[in-house]
Amino acid sequence: xxxxxxxxxxxxxxxxxxxxxxxxxxxxxxxxxxxxxxxxxxxxxxxxxxxxxxxxxxxxxxxxxxxxxxxxxxxxxxxxxxxxxxxxxxxxxxxxxxxxxxxxxxxxxxxxxxxxxxxxxxxxxxxxxxxxxxxxxxxxxxxxxxxxxxxxxxxxxxxxxxxxxxxxxxxxxxxxxxxxxxxxxxxxxxxxxxxxxxxxxxxxxxxxxxxxxxxxxxxxxxxxxxxxxxxxxxxxxxxxxxxxxxxxxxxxxxxxxxxxxxxxxxxxxxxxxxxxxxxxxxxxxxxxxxxxxxxxxxxxxxxxxxxxxxxxxxxxxxxxxxxxxxxxxxxxxxxxxxxxxxxxxxxxxxxxxxxxxxx
Amino acid sequence: xxxxxxxxxxxxxxxxxxxxxxxxxxxxxxxxxxxxxxxxxxxxxxxxxxxxxxxxxxxxxxxxxxxxxxxxxxxxxxxxxxxxxxxxxxxxxxxxxxxxxxxxxxxxxxxxxxxxxxxxxxxxxxxxxxxxxxxxxxxxxxxxxxxxxxxxxxxxxxxxxxxxxxxxxxxxxxxxxxxxxxxxxxxxxxxxxxxxxxxxxxxxxxxxxxxxxxxxxxxxxxxxxxxxxxxxxxxxxxxxxxxxxxxxxxxxxxxxxxxxxxxxxxxxxxxxxxxxxxxxxxxxxxxxxxxxxxxxxxxxxxxxxxxxxxxxxxxxxxxxxxxxxxxxxxxxxxxxxxxxxx
Numbered sequence: 146x147x148x149x150x151x152x153x154x155x156x157x158x159x160x161x162x163x164x165x166x167x168x169x170x171x172x173x174x175x176x177x178x179x180x181x182x183x184x185x186x187x188x189x190x191x192x193x194x195x196x197x198x199x200x201x202x203x204x205x206x207x208x209x210x211x212x213x214x215x216x217x218x219x220x221x222x223x224x225x226x227x228x229x230x231x232x233x234x235x236x237x238x239x240x241x242x243x244x245x246x247x248x249x250x251x252x253x254x255x256x257x258x259x260x261x262x263x264x265x266x267x268x269x270x271x272x273x274x275x276x277x278x279x280x281x282x283x284x285x286x287x288x289x290x291x292x293x294x295x296x297x298x299x300x301x302x303x304x305x306x307x308x309x310x311x312x313x314x315x316x317x318x319x320x321x322x323x324x325x326x327x328x329x330x331x332x333x334x335x336x337x338x339x340x341x342x343x344x345x346x347x348x349x350x351x352x353x354x355x356x357x358x359x360x361x362x363x364x365x366x367x368x369x370x371x372x373x374x375x376x377x378x379x380x381x382x383x384x385x386x387x388x389x390x391x392x393x394x395x396x397x398x399x400x401x402x403x404x405x406x407x408x409x410x411x412x413x414x415x416x417x418x419x420x421x422x423x424x425x426x427x428x429x430x431x432x433x434x435x436x437x438x439x440x441x442x443x444x445x446x447x448x449x450x451x452x453x454x455x456x457x458x459x460x461x462x463x464x465x466x467x468x469x470x471x472x473x474x475x476x477x478x479x480x481x482x483x484x485x486x487x488x489x490x491x492x493x494x495x496x497x498x499x500x501x502x503x504x
Numbered sequence: 505x506x507x508x509x510x511x512x513x514x515x516x517x518x519x520x521x522x523x524x525x526x527x528x529x530x531x532x533x534x535x536x537x538x539x540x541x542x543x544x545x546x547x548x549x550x551x552x553x554x555x556x557x558x559x560x561x562x563x564x565x566x567x568x569x570x571x572x573x574x575x576x577x578x579x580x581x582x583x584x585x586x587x588x589x590x591x592x593x594x595x596x597x598x599x600x601x602x603x604x605x606x607x608x609x610x611x612x613x614x615x616x617x618x619x620x621x622x623x624x625x626x627x628x629x630x631x632x633x634x635x636x637x638x639x640x641x642x643x644x645x646x647x648x649x650x651x652x653x654x655x656x657x658x659x660x661x662x663x664x665x666x667x668x669x670x671x672x673x674x675x676x677x678x679x680x681x682x683x684x685x686x687x688x689x690x691x692x693x694x695x696x697x698x699x700x701x702x703x704x705x706x707x708x709x710x711x712x713x714x715x716x717x718x719x720x721x722x723x724x725x726x727x728x729x730x731x732x733x734x735x736x737x738x739x740x741x742x743x744x745x746x747x748x749x750x751x752x753x754x755x756x757x758x759x760x761x762x763x764x765x766x767x768x769x770x771x772x773x774x775x776x777x778x779x780x781x782x783x784x785x786x787x788x789x790x791x792x793x794x795x796x797x798x799x800x801x802x803x804x805x806x807x808x809x810x811x812x813x814x815x816x817x818x819x820x821x822x823x824x825x826x827x828x829x830x831x832x833x834x835x836x837x838x839x840x841x842x843x844x845x846x
Contacts, residue, residue, distance in 0.1 A: 188714040192739045195766065315779065346763050388710060 153495060155449040156332035159393065159486040164385040171381045182377035186384050190327070190342055193387065194319035198351035200343040201375040201383075202358065205306045205328025208341035209237040211373060212302050212324040213278060215343070215353040218243050222277040225265055225299070227257040228459040229472040230282055234304065235458050238280075246276065247459050252474040253417045255430070255453065256289040257281060259297055261471065268468060273297050283308035283318055285453055285481070286334075286427030287418045291321045302326065306341075309334040310394045311425040319344050329379075334393065334427060335386040337379035396486040397426035400493050404429045404482060407497045413504055416479070428453055432478045433504070440480055442503035448496050453481045522746065523562030526698055526730050527583065527616075532556045532592035534578050538803065550802050552578040554754040556592075560698065565724065565731040567745030567762065569738060569777070571799060575754040576734045580700040583732065584618055585609070596698075614644045617691035621703030623683035627675040633660065633686055634671030640694040659689040662726075663719060681712035685719070692723065698730045705740060717744055738778060742766050747835070750774045753802060753810040759829075760836035770838040773811045809840070817842055 171182055187199030202208050218224055220242030226234045228247040238245045248257045248265035266276060279297070281289045282304035288311050294301060303322030305311075311318045319325045324347070329340035343354050360372040386393075401424075408415045414432040418424050430453055433439045440450050457472040459465075466473050482496055533556075535549040553575045560566045568576050581587045583594055585601055594601040596612055604612060620626035627636055637660055641652040657667040663685040665671075675683055684704065691699050701720065705713040717740065723729060735741050741748055741762070748765045750758040750773065758771040769775045776795045797814045800806050806813050812822035821841055830843035 184718050185711070185714045188718050188743065189710065191743050192710070192714065192717075195739055195742055197743055197762070384711065 150447060150495065152447040153449060153483050153488070153492045155451050155481065155483050157483075157485050157487050158331050158336040159386075159389075161386055161389045164382055167381040167385040168378055171377050177378050178374065178376045180374065180377065182380045182384065183375055186375075186380035186387075187342065189384060189387050191344065193390070194317055194325070194344055196320050196325075196344045197346040198344070198348075198354075200351065200354045200358065201380055202341050202343065202373040203375055204233075204339045205326060205330060205333075205341035206233040206237060207371070207373045208326035208328070208343045209234065209280070209302070209304065210240050211354055211357055211371065212326050212343050212345075212350075213237055213241050213243070213280075214357055215345075215350045216278050216300060216302070216324065217353075218277050223269070223271060223275055225262055225276055225279040226458070227261075227280075227282060227284075227472075228457045228464065228469050229255055229284065229454050229475050230280075230304075230458060231306075231454060232458065232461070234280055234282070235461070243277070245458070245462070246271070247462070247464055247469070249469045249471045250284070250475065252432075252471040252478075254287060254289075254419065255284040255416055255475055255479065256287065257294070258290055259293040262294060262297060273299055278302055280304055281322065282306065283311055285416060285430055286311050286425040287416065288313040288318055288422035288424070290419055295321075305344075306330075306333065307427040308425060310390050311427075312423040313419070314421050320346065323347060324350055329383055334425060335383055335390065337375065337383040340375050340379050340383060342375075393486045394425055397484055400484050400488060401426040401429050403493050403497065404484070407500060411501070411504055413500075426484060428481045429484045431480045431482065433480050434478070436478050436480050439500075439503050443496075443499050446495070446499035446502070448499050449483065451481050452476070453479050520563045520725065522564045525559050526562045526564075526597065527560040527732075528593075528595040529556060529558050529579075529583070530593045530595065532579065532582060532594065533590045534575075534582055534587060535590045548803050551754050551805055552802060553582065553589075554805075556751075556754070556756055558749055558756065558759065560730050560732055562697075562730055563724070563728055564747065565733055565745045567741035567748040568732060568734045568751060569736060569741050569748060570751035571777075572736065573799065573802070574751045575802075576751055577702055579751075580618065580702045580732060580734050583700060584616055585613070586618075610644070614640070614646075614694045615697045616700070617694065617696040617698070618700045618702060619684070619687050619691050619704040621706050623680050623687055623707060624675075626687055627683060627690075629675055632672055632674055633665070633678075633689075634667075636675075636686060637671070637689045637693050640690060644694055646694060655695075656693055659692040660686075662692070662723070663689045664715075665689070679712075681708055681715060684708060684712075684716055688716070688719065688723070692727065695727075696729065698732070700732045700734065702734045703736070704733075706735060706737060713740065720744065738766075750777065753800065753805055755810055756839065757811060758836075758838045758840075760832075761834065764834060764836050768836075770832060770836070770843060771811075771840045772815045772817050772842070774838075776814075776816075 183201045187201050191199045218241045222243040223246050224238045224243045225246045225248055227250050229250040246265050246269050249261040250257050276299050279299050280302045283289050286307045301322035303325035305319050305325050306328035308318045324345045327342045329335055329337040345351050358371055358373040360370045416430040443450050457476050459469050534553040535551050537546040538548040540547045570576050582589050638656040641655055660667040705716050745762045748762050749756050752773045758774045769778055808824045809822045809827050812818045827839045827841050829837040829839050831837050
């Protein structure tokens with residue numbers, strides 16, 4: 146690390162002009178959770194994604210939990226999730242009392258495929274009709290092959306936590322599943338600190354979601370409801386960033402193409418994308434033979450990198466590594482580089498220079 | 505005519521209960537004459553709307569989409585009797601708008617309102633907001649003066665403005681979004697049942713659009729309104745509409761529920777229209793089914809299917825016969841011969 150150069154963090158939120166004023170105006174209004182700004186944020190994301198209903202909640206995890214509840218995932222139900230995913234996905238399933246059925250991923254894309262899902266269902270001795278829901282994330286902002294997965298005939302929850310702005314077959318992700326969930330955690334495409342949203346065009350599912358988060362002032366108690374609505378303060382921050390998403394995507398595309406040039410020149414393997422998909426470059430992931438060694442060398446130069454997933458989920462629940470060869474490979478090889486709109490050209494050059502020394 | 509006369513009620517957006525038919529448009533035709541010379545002889549006709557039929561049910565929002573010049577606005581204005589049709593009927597609660605007596609017409613003019621696209625040009629600059637909003641209730645003599653004032657204050661408040669301050673101001677003192685709210689308050693003031701929203705959010709910024717869309721949806725629930733939502737922004741129409749009609753060169757080419765139309769477009773024009781939403785990524789642009797060629801002149805529209813001159817799936821009969829509506833199911837209808845053998 147050159148003296149004077151600061152550390153390049155793996156993630157950094159991009160705060161756009163107007164954000165502070167937007168939040169301040171909500172603070173000064175005295176209505177911090179009244180829902181007026183939340184409803185605007187919901188409509189604006191719906192208009193972007195092409196859906197009819199949005200329900201903004203306090204985190205991506207809460208959004209996924211709510212989506213599963215609204216799809217009537219009940220205790221004992223089977224829910225397929227990919228093993229190469231964050232623990233929040235597993236938690237949402239177990240919070241419903243359902244059984245997670247872990248599917249392997251394609252090590253080239255880090256996404257599940259219809260084959261890995263089919264194998265997972267068979268491994269559990271189940272048939273497709275026994276499975277209530279499949280949760281399909283678009284890992285690192287690269288769309289999963291949802292049209293193929295749809296052929297299995299199981300309702301899909303599209304996990305767009307990392308994928309705002311990514312496209313599949315010319316359509317922005319978020320409207321491919323029965324329900325989709327978004328995350329606005331601090332490191333995500335847009336940040337509300339913590340936050341998330343359920344998106345759906347299904348009237349009944351939307352109504353159930355709204356009912357499940359109406360946690361007080363009810364005529365009758367009909368079961369547990371959840372204090373999940375996102376505050377107007379957080380939504381104001383989200384609203385300020387939404388119009389900038391296209392500019393964010395353009396900047397991420399530019400940085401990704403610089404990393405791509407480097408990877409091609411040095412024959413470094415990177416995660417590949419489906420031919421009919423346009424990633425949002427939420428992450429730029431290298432597939433390294435010596436992942437930990439490369440990470441250490443970059444760290445020495447002040448470049449923070451991370452594995453895209455801390456640990457595959459089958460490792461937590463006693464799954465056999467042989468059943469998940471794709472995820473095992475990803476666990477060993479995948480390394481995510483800093484990529485975000487506020488990453489400067491100078492910082493991009495530093496990352497590439499450091500990679501040149503490390504690889 | 506398609507599944508527009510259904511009388512049973514159903515539930516749609518936001519749990520609204522959609523009722524029976526409110527407005528039924530039957531074979532509506534509007535040709536504008538082209539006049540020339542000293543004697544203003546008619547030398548041709550602009551076929552703005554040509555044999556259009558559809559219905560709007562109680563509490564329902566019907567979207568009407570299409571390119572500029574396809575006849576959307578002419579349809580909307582004909583429904584308000586602002587333009588006399590060449591032929592056809594518009595039945596409002598069973599009464600033909602064009603045969604109505606003066607007294608019926610007065611009542612209909614109260615029940616059917618319009619919100620215009622241009623929030624700058626559609627408000628009289630010499631009138632205060634209070635006068636603009638209060639004019640309708642006064643003309644229709646809705647209650648006493650005090651009740652009219654109360655109603656006026658209520659709707660101004662309901663659209664998010666402060667009656668004690670704003671009703672004394674003039675339109676030029678407001679932003680675009682606020683002026684559109686004034687237009688909405690003016691429409692609401694006479695307690696309407698049906699509102700034509702003619703590109704009502706098109707001139708607004710995205711963040712203001714969401715405010716006005718949410719307001720329209722809240723008002724629909726509160727006042728049991730039905731909307732004909734005319735727009736060229738497909739995302740807005742998808743979000744707000746229960747059913748969508750797609751128009752091309754004066755004719756409806758496809759009709760379906762909003763979800764079905766956007767998930768499963770059948771007419772080649774609808775597909776092209778949905779594909780025409782711009783993609784910021786230049787690498788993806790070449791793969792889209794973009795429309796080629798110009799829109800033909802409505803003065804001399806192509807025979808047969810009006811879209812055949814630009815259609816990627818054109819067949820011989822398309823240039824000869826006008827395709828009837830082929831039902832696809834669940835009220836989804838496509839006017840395209842591709843459906844004939846499906």
